[in-house]
Amino acid sequence: MSDHTLVDTYETRYARLQEVVAQLETGDLPLDQTLTLYEEGSRLAAECQALLDAAELRVRLLQTGDTTPDLEG
Amino acid sequence: MQALGVAQLNGYLRELLESDEIVRNIWIAGEISEFRRYTSGHCYFTLKEDGATIRGVMWRSYADRQTSLPQIGDAVFAHGKISIYEARGELQLVVDSIVPAGVGLLNARFEELKIRLAAEGLFHPERKRPLPTLPRRIGIVTSPQAAALQDMLNVLRRRCPLVEVLISPCVVQGDRAPDSIVEALYAIYSSDVDMIILARGGGSIEDLWCFNDEAVARAVFASPVPLITGVGHETDTTIVDLVADLRAPTPSVAAELAVPDLADLAAQVADARARLRLAVGADLAARRAIIQMAARRIEFAAPLRRIGQDRQRIDDLARRLSARIGRATDLRHARLRGISAQLAALSPYATLARGYAVVRHIASGLVLTSPDQAAPGERLRITLRQGDLLADAVIPIPEEKCG
DSSP states (O other): OOSOOHHHHHHHHHHHHHHHHHHHHHOOOOHHHHHHHHHHHHHHHHHHHHHHHHOOOEEEEOOOSSOOOOSOO | OOOOOHHHHHHHHHHHHHTOTTTTSEEEEEEEEEEEEOTTSOEEEEEEETTEEEEEEEOHHHHHHOSSOOOTTOEEEEEEEEEEETTTTEEEEEEEEEEEGGGOHHHHHHHHHHHHHHHHTTTOGGGOOOOOSSOSEEEEEEOTTSHHHHHHHHHHHHHOTTSEEEEEEOOOSSTTHHHHHHHHHHHHHTSSOSEEEEEEOOOOTTGGGGGGOHHHHHHHHTOSSOEEEEESOTTOOOHHHHHSSEEESSHHHHHHHHSOOHHHHHHHHHHHHHHHHHHHHHHHHHHHHHHHHHHHHHHHHOTHHHHHHHHHHHHHHHHHHHHHHHHHHHHHHHHHHHHHHHHHHHSHHHHHHTTOOEEEETTTOOBOOSGGGSOTTOEEEEEOSSOEEEEEOOOOOOHHHHO
16 A cells, blocks of 8 residues: 555645745745745645646555455446 | 352352343333332332333433433333342343333434443544544545445545545445444554545435444444544434544535545645745845845945046146147247247358359369369359359469469
C-alpha cells in the first residue's frame, strides 16, 4: 500500500505556499529573498492548480481473502 | 458416593445457567403481575404468561436508566439472563431492561441496546472527532454491488477526485451481515486510511437491522479514525449512527460531507497566488519609493549643479583671457608697424628717393663702388628711384681725378 497519496503531495505544496505567502506578507526581507520566495510561491501555486486539474479518483478494493466482487458491475 | 451440599448445588446450577448461550442473553415476553421498588433502589417483580410465572429483579443501576418503570398489568419485554437465587434456590430473571410490549420486539431490543450503550458512553458528544478537512484516503465499508457505492463514488469523483478510496467489501443484509460488517471494519482499521464511511442504501427496518447490532456498534466505536455513517434514508436512525463521529442521512450525503469541494481548494490556491502578487507588488513599490526619495536627495547634493556653475565661470574666464590676448596682439602689431617705418627710413631706397643711384654689374649683381670695377663695354644696371636703367661703361676715369 502506497503511503504517499496525491493529497499528501498537494498538502505539502499548499502548506509551503501558505508559509511563503505569510513570509512575504510580513515583509522586511532582502530583495533577493523576496524574489526567490515569489518564484517559489508561483511555482507551488501552479503545481497545486495542476494537481487539482489533473486529479482522477483512485478506487481500490481491499482484498479480504474470500471474495473479490466486480466493482464496475 | 458423596452427597452434594445445598450451597454447592445452587452454586453449580447458577454457573450452569449463566454459561448457557440462550438463557444468559434472552428476551422474555410477559405481563407484570407484581412490581415493587425497594428503598435500596432495586426492583423486584413477577412476570406471568399463560399460567406460568417467573420472579425477576432489576438492580438499581439499570432501574435508574429506565425512562419509565412498568406498572402491574403491563405487557412487557424484559431483557436479561436467567440465574438462581442461591439463598432460596429459586430461579430468577435478572434484567437490565424492561420495555412496553406495544412497541414490538425489534424496537424493544433497539431501546434496550440504546440505553445500555448510552450508559457506557458510546454516544458521548465529547467523543465525536472532527473530520479531516482534506482526507488522503477514505475507507468505504459497504456492499460492493450496491447502487449506494456507485452513488458515493460519483459524488467523490465530482467533488474531490484528489482523494483515494479504499473499499472494504461486506454483506449489509441478512444473518451474516453483522459479522461481515465487523470483519470489514477491522480490515479497514488496519489499512492506511484517515476517514471511514460505513454505508448502506435504503431498505426496510429489518434490512437495516444489522446496523442496530451490538457487535457492529462496538466495532464502530473502536474506529481509530473519524467514521461517518450513511445508512438508509433520512428517517432511519440506527445504533451505529449514534456511535459514529458523524451521521449522514444517506450514503451520498456521507460522501458529500467527507470531502471538500475541489472548486474551493482551487479558490484557496488562487487566493494564495493573489496574496503572493500583492505582497511582492507592495514590497517592490516600497523599494521604488525609497529609491526615488534617495534619487531626489542625491540630486540636491549632487555636484552637477556646481559643475554647471563652474562651467559658467570657466566660460567667463575664457572670454576674458581671449580678450586679453587680443589686446596684446594689437600692441605687437602697432610696434611692428613702428619698426617697419624705421626700417624703411634706413633703406637705401630712401636714399634713391633723394636722387642717388646704385650701380651694379648685370651679370654678378655686385654693387660698384669704384670705376675700376667696371671694364669698358661692360653692361651695368643703374637703379634709380623710379626704376632701372641699363648702361655700358665707356672709359674708366682715374681715381685721382675723381677724388
